[in-house]
Amino acid sequence: MNSINRILSLTLILTSLIGCDPNQQVDVIIHNAKIYTVDETFSIAEAMAIKDGKIVEIGPEHTILNKFMATEKLDMNKQVILPGLIDAHSHFLGYGLTLNQVNLVGTKSLEAVYEIMKAYATENNDDWIIGRGWDQNDWDEKSFPTNSDLDSIFPSKYVAIKRIDGHAILVSKNVLALAGITSESKVAGGEILLDRNGEPTGVLVDEAMSLIDSVIPEVTPESKAQALLKAQENCIQVGLTTVTDAGLTIEEVSQIDALHTNGQLSIRVYAMYSARLEILNGSRSVSLKTERLTAKAIKVYGDGALGSRGAHLLSPYSDDSTSVGFMITPEDSLHMWAKFCKSNNLQLAVHCIGSAGNRKTLNAMAAVLNGTNDLRWRIEHAQMIHPDDHHLFRDNNIIPSMQPTHVTSDMYWVEERVGGERKEWTYSTHSLMEQNGLIALGTDFPVEGIEPLHTYYAAVTRTDQTGYPEGGFLPGQLVSREEALKGMTIWAAIASFEEEQKGSLEPGKFADFVVLDRDILQCAPTEILSTNVLETWINGSLKYEK
Incomplete structure (x- = not known):
């Protein structure tokens, strides 16, 4: 009888074992880390399992180690991991070209x-x-x-x-x-x-x-390819895994696609096409979507810049009473591009800096969008907006795309340029974020440096690297550290229709992440600038190690 019981027990055990899946095989396990997932609850995890370039599971150390086996298991020694950083507005190719100038x-x-x-x-x-x-x-x-x-x-x-x-x-x-x-x-x-x-x-x-344009020596495709690869090298070293290039030709987007296809370009690119007649007349298809490249936005220049007094103001410049700047793209053309983008389900992204430029552009967008929508049109820069116009972002689901280091570069002279009262309208990061509960953050490099940690520092302190001015420039427009990180990750992904693939570390998303030598959400503000990027991973592969 005892023999029969032992046999039955053994049979039950074997049946149970056969019914259980063995540990799942993945490519990489990252563990013993402090991982800011930037998910809906801004949760912190300890480990994640990666397979085929995507996150399979993320969570507590014991869960991941007990559930998965990996070819590569990496103990991170409590280092901080963030989602791959996204620059929501840059000139990626243009930056690469400047490296040879x-x-x-x-x-x-x-x-x-x-x-x-x-x-x-x-x-x-x-x-x-x-x-x-x-x-x-x-x-x-x-x-x-x-x-x-x-x-x-x-x-x-x-x-x-x-x-x-x-x-x-x-x-x-x-x-x-x-x-x-x-x-x-x-x-x-x-x-x-x-x-x-x-x-x-x-x-x-x-x-x-x-x-x-016609007399400047033309840049060859070979030179552009070299520029893109050099720009990629520098960007990955500072923790960028995705860049938005705000203004490319159809041929340049095709070249980026080819460099992705042949494996030379790893960094992900959200491409905005420069507004050109070849797009408007429909002679070329523009929408493009791969795992590395998305192109569905049209970039239009509304007005100029404050630094060169081309930004279009509602009243004359304080240091030049003869000028209000100008619109680069007239209002009728803005309406034309807005109608074209809506009809073709394209994102419209308009460079706007001055108070009049922003008002005219926002009104043109509002006239076409007519309220709630999910086209995610964007105002790029949004540097000087009359408070009466802020609601137009909320009413029409328009996304403000801003660059915090513009604040810390321009704050020394902006009052001289626009006066004390209008200065209060400038660089309203927090106020604009509140309109739709998000803001996309970038650098505008090469106008500013490429370092996303400088973007983060400027957003949360609004001071230069010496700590000037004390308390920050227009401190009511500070954003929190959590908000700044979202602006460089999940909110930037939303601004490019890619929140299902990137912007946070969650199952099913790309395994794009950065490893830092300190916790920028907890450290002293001055330590943010001395934080080092130790590793940058794209698609589950280590692309940079310090």
């Missing part, structure tokens, strides 16, 4: 600009000196520069150097001649600056820059 960022005078250009000319035999980065607002002499000295300093060179914001360019006299630009030249949506004698100074603002 003259870097004028941080120059404190026109003379300093010349010295850097001289060094470049000595080392390079090119006929052209092309660069970017000067900002007259950082100089003692804050007037726009002129080309009066360029011919004598660089007699055998063509010079074209962009202002840091990309909304103005200084060119030498021979470039003006090559392009046929004279004192009689005119352009809508831009300005050719003239001296007291009525002659061009060499500074072209906004659409006036297009007058030299």
Whole structure:
């Protein structure tokens, strides 16, 4: 009888074992970590299992280790893990191209600009000196520069150097001649600056820059490919796993797609097409969706920039009573693009900075959207908006896409530019976030640096790296650390229709994440800037390790 019982017991045990699944096999187990999932409850996990580039499960240490087996099991020693960081507004290709140009960022005078250009000319035999980065607002002499000295300093060179914001360019006299630009030249949506004698100074603002497009040496596809790969390398090192490129041609988007397909490009890209007639007339299909690339947005320039006084204001600039700036895209064209995007289920993203530019654009969007929708149209920058217009974001589900480091770059001179009362309307990050309960955050690089941790620091402190001003610039517009992180992860993903694939660390989503050497949600504010990205993972693969 005992033998029969033992046999029955053994049979039951075997039956039970056969009915149980063995530990599930995955590719990677990350454990012993502090993982900010950025899910709906902003939960913190200890471990996650990854297979085929996606998260299978995330949760407590014991659950993951008991349930899964992995080819690679990594003990993170309590390090902090965040979802892969998303830059919601950048110029990814443009940044890559600047890496082979003259870097004028941080120059404190026109003379300093010349010295850097001289060094470049000595080392390079090119006929052209092309660069970017000067900002007259950082100089003692804050007037726009002129080309009066360029011919004598660089007699055998063509010079074209962009202002840091990309909304103005200084060119030498021979470039003006090559392009046929004279004192009689005119352009809508831009300005050719003239001296007291009525002659061009060499500074072209906004659409006036297009007058030299035909004479600037064309960038080859090979050079663009190299620029994209170098930009990717730098971005991944600072923790970016997705970038939004705010303004590409159809050919450039196709090139990014090809680099993804052949395995050279790992970083994910949300592409916005520059508003061009070839798109409007329907001659080319534009919507594109792969695991690495999404393209369904049209980028339109509403107005210019505050730094070059091209931003369109409701009343004149405080430091130039003759100017209110201008619209780059007229109101009738804004309505045309809005109708086109709605009819074709495309996202409309409009660069708007000034109070009048924002009002006109928001009203154009509202007239077409007519209330609740899920097209997720966006205002890019949204730097200066009259408080009476804030509700237009909420009423029409329009997403504000803002760049916190613009605050900490512009705060030194913005009151001089727009006055004390209107200063209170600027960079209203918190107020605009409250309209729809989200905000998409980015850098606008190469206008600002590429570092997302600098974005985070600027969002939660609104001070420069020395801690100025105490308490932050317009401190009522601070966002919390949790909100800032959401703006760089899940809210940025929502702004690109990708919240089901990325933006948080949850089962079924891409295993895109970064490992930091400290907890930026808990550390002292000053420590945020010294935080290091230790690892960057994309699609479950380690792409960078410090």
